[in-house]
Amino acid sequence: MPANLERLTARMDELGLDAVVATTYENVYYLTGVPSVALEVFPHSGQFYAVLTRDRPEQVRLVTSRCDADQVQDVLPPVASAVGYGTFYREKGEDAVLSDDEEALWRIAVDGSAPATALDGLVHTLQAAGLERARIAVDEEGVPHGYLDVLREAVPGADVRLGAEVLRWTRKVKTPEEIRRLEAVATLTEQGIRAVTAAARPGVTQQELVREFETTVVAAGARPKFTLIRFGRGGVAGQAVSREPLRRGDSLWLDVGCVLDGYWSDIARLYSLGEPSDRLVRYHAAMVAGEDRALAEARPGMTGKELFDLAVEAVREAGVPHYRRHHVGHGIGVEIYDPVLITPDNDDRLEEGTVVNFETPYYEFGLGAVQIEDPFVVTAGGNRLLTTLERRLTVIG
Template sequence: MGHADTETLEQHTANLAFSCREKLFSTAPELDLIITTDPVHVGYLTGYRSILQDAGPYAQAAIATRDRVALITGASDAAAALEELEDPFCIWRYGTFYVGATAGVASYADMPAPGANYADTIVSALSSFDLRGARVGLDTRDERLAHTIWRQFPQAAFQNGAPSLKRARATKLPGELVLLRHASCITDKALESIVPMIRAGVTELDIAREITSTIVQGGGIPRFVVVTSGERSSRVDAYARNKRLEDGDLLRMDIGCTVNGYCSDMARTLTVGGPSDQQAERYAALLAGEQAQIAALRPGALASDIFKIAIGAVRKGALPDYQRNHCGHGIGLHSHEFPPIAPDSNVLLEPGMVFCVETPYYELGWGGMMVEDTAIITDDGHELLTHSARELCQDRVK
């Protein structure tokens, strides 16, 4: 989404939640209602994502039918939820939090009365739905809560709701693709922004700071910013340090952000002062593997075959013993989603699926390299979302 669209981003997400609920119940005709305590699924069904989820475990839930939704959240979170959802009657609070409200926001008082605790509030919210003979999907890892719900509502027929949500989320709606494109575009620009600053003496933290700043300026929320150099580039998912770049270093960057909950994930590798022959040959093999699997992305392709194509292409180059347990994964509300591109992934690719494809290589004592891009499966092939240069040594790197 461009700058002109950012004012409507929140409204876009709220409308998208309605479409996601419609899709869920269309793909899961065996369900009349679903209950989830998974924070990602709460956001999927309601359109609201609490900043408190970033601070640590935070109890929320959502109850949804095709045409109605209820959000269960802490009392301190209710005002932020109301700003997003604009419907006080769908917000069920638990606990105590003191906040005043002027006449201009009187709708705050229209919310259902706060519940004493999380479980009781879920029961109260469920009681407002007609569960007589209802087929209810329950998506929770909280066994105590599950037993409470089963006891309180014997008139309903319960089943595991997680598979239905997993199935619905495997392909993305057009509105979801808008947000995924936006997140990928921001990350692409962040990685492009640091190329002119790559030189001996710059620190990993300097680079991470620039990437983070560019993501925030673009409207994203940084989620992981892996910047590792030299031998440290073999450290998978390590934080940047105050280590200065040196001539001959590999610089590996693996970056992700979110836009209204939807993720990006991409990676690039550069060298400082130009690559050695070994660096160039190994990277050429990895890039060939990544490009081969991108070329193979299309509806009807088998995920495990895409994996084999990537591994085979890398092994034809300077890494004949290359091994991986996966060469990519779905992406959406999680940075790693179903289905994986793995040797045992017997999933046929479908239009609307979104994948990150990657061919990393890590060798302790030597270094690490990776290249990772994001693509949508279309009706007749794929649409690549990430476009920044993939060369190991770019003209602007001195």
């Protein structure tokens, strides 16, 4: 499992926590390796929990609907317990001999305890684990409004606290397996970008190039999440759909991302179909200068604000003196925006093993979008890019 359990348990010790409850799609995946169907298909109402206790951090306790109990078979760490709530029917043939996996599913989804709701299932799990008087951090971002108050009433001896920040803080430092996954999804995303540039020609449409990117990454096992492609001055409205074809002399802007094995990519590049204008070349070089400064000077202990300031100043010095931004990057992992955020007021600090997805976008009416964006790993001995695509403004066609 990719989760940084050593960091999580150290944080639990610091805060005096006995248990952590993950409730969101991303955090459940982080602790279990399970891409919960319920949490993805029903993002506003689905409930699937992973409970990690300080005394047995290498195991998880699961709370799932009986419908989704079959996903317990895909959990990567050992499962200490699992309870299925609600109603769902699976029948057993008269002469059926169940396999080990089927027996396990039968116990959870048919023959085991049957709490009526997810809340009842969590209370059952906490009580069975002896946590009635424990200090418990619950990820508040994946439960309905007022849920924690009702949980406190149901387990009055427990000290129930907000837990989203505990898990977000843990995810700031990536394990070697997480970095491997981030590098793999970045490599695949670059393959999609290469497919787009190979298909770029006068007359091609935005929709055709979007399809080129998405079919490429899907064929390799990833799931596209956003595919922003615009031509020329249309880049200033990069999230809108355009019917205009690509013309010689246009810039081709891509800001694209997908998910592979639970981990996100977010990469941006700029190309030109034929020779670009001197201004586009100059502005793009300034954006690259900002990313180069960040890549060269980011260090463990630096705040998001400090990294923001030095990168923005580099862009201004390189030829865009009026450059301004609300952020120039973010951490990346099981969420597209993991800590640290690179903003003008963020005092959160980079650490050894933080992966920064750094970007210097610029949008101007009449010019379009000018952007470079790449992930890199922060280390005391020098930072490492996870991408290999050429970062200069490249002429295609």
